Amino acid sequence: MSFNQVRKVVGSYVFVAPAFLLFVTFSLYPFLKVFQLSVTNWDGISSSMQYIGLENFKDLWLDNPVFWASMKNAFTVTFLALTAQNFLALFLALLCDRDIRGGNVYRVIFYLPPVLSGIVVGLIWNWIYDGNYGLLNHFLRFIGLGDLARAWLSDAKTALIGVSVIHMWKGFGWGFVILLAGLQSIPRELYEAARVDGANTWVMFKNVTVPLMIPVFILVSILTILGTMQIFDIIISTTGGGPGYHTEVPITRIVSTMIGSSKFGYACAMGVTFGLILLAISMVQIRVSKMMRQV
Amino acid sequence: MSRMTSTHVVAEASRAEVNYDLVKKRAVSFFVHLFLILVSLSCLFPLWWAFASSLKTQQTVFTDLSFFPKDPQWSNYYYAWAKADFSRYFFNSLLYTAVVVVGVVLIASMAAYAFSRLKFWGKNVMFLVLISTMMIPIPGSFIALYVLLNKLHLVDTRLGYILPQINGGLALGIFLLKTFFDDLPKEIEDSAAIDGCGRFRTYWHIALPLARPAIAVLAIFNILAVWNEYLLAMLVLSSKDLMPLQRGLMVFQGAHITQYPLLMAGIVITVLPVLAVYLLLQKHIIKGITAGAVKG
Numbered sequence: 298m299s300f301n302q303v304r305k306v307v308g309s310y311v312f313v314a315p316a317f318l319l320f321v322t323f324s325l326y327p328f329l330k331v332f333q334l335s336v337t338n339w340d341g342i343s344s345s346m347q348y349i350g351l352e353n354f355k356d357l358w359l360d361n362p363v364f365w366a367s368m369k370n371a372f373t374v375t376f377l378a379l380t381a382q383n384f385l386a387l388f389l390a391l392l393c394d395r396d397i398r399g400g401n402v403y404r405v406i407f408y409l410p411p412v413l414s415g416i417v418v419g420l421i422w423n424w425i426y427d428g429n430y431g432l433l434n435h436f437l438r439f440i441g442l443g444d445l446a447r448a449w450l451s452d453a454k455t456a457l458i459g460v461s462v463i464h465m466w467k468g469f470g471w472g473f474v475i476l477l478a479g480l481q482s483i484p485r486e487l488y489e490a491a492r493v494d495g496a497n498t499w500v501m502f503k504n505v506t507v508p509l510m511i512p513v514f515i516l517v518s519i520l521t522i523l524g525t526m527q528i529f530d531i532i533i534s535t536t537g538g539g540p541g542y543h544t545e546v547p548i549t550r551i552v553s554t555m556i557g558s559s560k561f562g563y564a565c566a567m568g569v570t571f572g573l574i575l576l577a578i579s580m581v582q583i584r585v586s587k588m589m590r591q592v
Numbered sequence: 593m594s595r596m597t598s599t600h601v602v603a604e605a606s607r608a609e610v611n612y613d614l615v616k617k618r619a620v621s622f623f624v625h626l627f628l629i630l631v632s633l634s635c636l637f638p639l640w641w642a643f644a645s646s647l648k649t650q651q652t653v654f655t656d657l658s659f660f661p662k663d664p665q666w667s668n669y670y671y672a673w674a675k676a677d678f679s680r681y682f683f684n685s686l687l688y689t690a691v692v693v694v695g696v697v698l699i700a701s702m703a704a705y706a707f708s709r710l711k712f713w714g715k716n717v718m719f720l721v722l723i724s725t726m727m728i729p730i731p732g733s734f735i736a737l738y739v740l741l742n743k744l745h746l747v748d749t750r751l752g753y754i755l756p757q758i759n760g761g762l763a764l765g766i767f768l769l770k771t772f773f774d775d776l777p778k779e780i781e782d783s784a785a786i787d788g789c790g791r792f793r794t795y796w797h798i799a800l801p802l803a804r805p806a807i808a809v810l811a812i813f814n815i816l817a818v819w820n821e822y823l824l825a826m827l828v829l830s831s832k833d834l835m836p837l838q839r840g841l842m843v844f845q846g847a848h849i850t851q852y853p854l855l856m857a858g859i860v861i862t863v864l865p866v867l868a869v870y871l872l873l874q875k876h877i878i879k880g881i882t883a884g885a886v887k888g
Binding site: 305309310312313315316317319320323324326327328389392393395397398404406408410412413416420429435466470475477529530533547548561564568569571572 | 621624625627628631632634635636638639641642645653654657699700702703705706707710711712718721722725731732733734735736737738739740755756758759760762766791792795816819820821822823826827838841842845852855856859862863866867870871874877878881882
């Protein structure tokens with residue numbers, strides 16, 4: 298090879314080298330390291346660690362009710378986000394899909410909560426839910442339902458619903474924007490043709506809108522599930538997992554196992570388990586979506 | 593009535609029908625807007641409430657429920673900014689956001705350009721591996737990331753907070769910009785090459801300026817992501833001097849749990865830049881999310 302050719306080949310790698318170096322150091326290495334640490338009893342500080350096989354996994358899967366309770370909590374929030382939040386988003390998107398005055402203004406406003414941080418949103422809602430001075434209690438007393446007033450986020454009965462509402466408030470605008478874009482990509486002629494055939498609004502929704510929107514529905518639900526299962530900022534800025542373990546979620550468990558109890562190996566086993574569960578969920582969703590597309 | 597001719601009656605009847613349709617349409621539209629406005633208010637209200645509360649005093653904040661405080665305490669902002677460290681957090685956030693965004697744009701665009709235009713061994717495998725981080729969720733890899741930063745003595749340093757976030761923005765950035773470069777006609781670059789322009793100069797002077805729209809989308813997403821980041825800041829940064837706003841808010845709340853007006857002032861300081869970026873660039877943001885979503 299001539300000097301020029303060598304220079305050219307080396308030059309190409311120079312373009313990708315920074316990206317690749319960062320990726321190997323900060324993505325690939327931690328990814329592999331998590332698996333390695335998950336079979337040790339490392340405490341995060343001492344220079345020695347012992348290989349203990351699947352001990353961590355055995356304890357986690359068979360003997361850690363708090364972790365599975367946190368998983369159940371995340372599933373509860375996810376279920377609410379999938380249903381209530383996404384139906385609201387779809388309903389709003391359908392309303393705005395008609396050529397309505399001020400449609401863009403609504404869109405800008407609905408997407409406002411999603412651009413705020415979970416910390417900011419949590420801290421503001423903390424105060425809305427507050428037992429002594431909270432707006433929600435003031436409002437309930439004002440409309441004569443003062444009996445219902447309580448410290449919403451420190452009451453075991455309402456804490457999880459409370460954080461779910463915050464999460465849905467922050468998230469519905471995101472679903473709305475994607476669903477609206479999906480609706481607007483449906484060619485108008487299809488609706489006109491259906492109308493000529495005498496279809497009413499409901500029939501058009503069922504036979505035109507829904508079939509064409511299925512890929513968008515699936516995308517929105519996959520992203521809703523992955524995003525909601527990994528909820529953290531809103532929890533840490535409101536309940537911190539309490540009262541008791543009533544609003545613990547997998548990420549808060551992993552963080553407190555790691556920082557709180559210095560059980561790095563065990564925390565990695567939690568991360569691997571949680572990652573596998575998320576992977577399984579997305580695989581099922583993709584499989585279902587392929588089946589639906591064939592129908 | 594009896595004197596009305598038949599044509600009159602028909603005309604009257606059809607006008608009534610028209611009016612009925614119009615009334616129905618107006619009524620539907622009224623309720624649609626009513627509903628949309630109620631939802632909009634629910635989005636705006638908590639923010640306004642935080643702002644209004646930031647202008648009340650420690651004594652009045654729990655009793656004064658007005659939306660427009662009569663005697664606005666602008667001095668709360670002075671205290672939050674100067675005495676409660678929010679100015680420090682603010683400039684840290686600004687620094688982190690600027691460095692990460694510039695880093696992501698430069699590194700991702702270089703890699704994307706190579707993946708789109710240059711030929712080299714292992715190109716496709718490298719591309720797939722880099723993009724895969726976008727698809728595979730690895731919750732818990734932050735544990736190992738922390739371990740790594742510890743080994744590299746990057747815990748509680750600015751660099752330790754910046755580098756992982758640049759890496760975090762690469763997958764989306766490379767994907768977005770490669771797609772953009774692929775759609776770009778090659779002729780201009782080819783003629784530049786014939787004129788003796790080297791590959792790096794072609795990338796820097798020709799491809800990069802042309803990619804401005806895609807870079808804008810990428811930059812906005814990273815601005816929002818870095819400004820709003822919390823988990824990594826919590827793990828990596830423990831000195832107040834290095835903390836960004838989100839971390840600062842949590843520290844302030846932990847130390848002064850009842851100082852609501854100052855906390856709310858801190859929140860407003862945190863939100864204002866996001867709000868400004870969002871309102872100025874909302875068209876790009878919405879285009880960005882929807883393009884990715886509907887195409888993908």
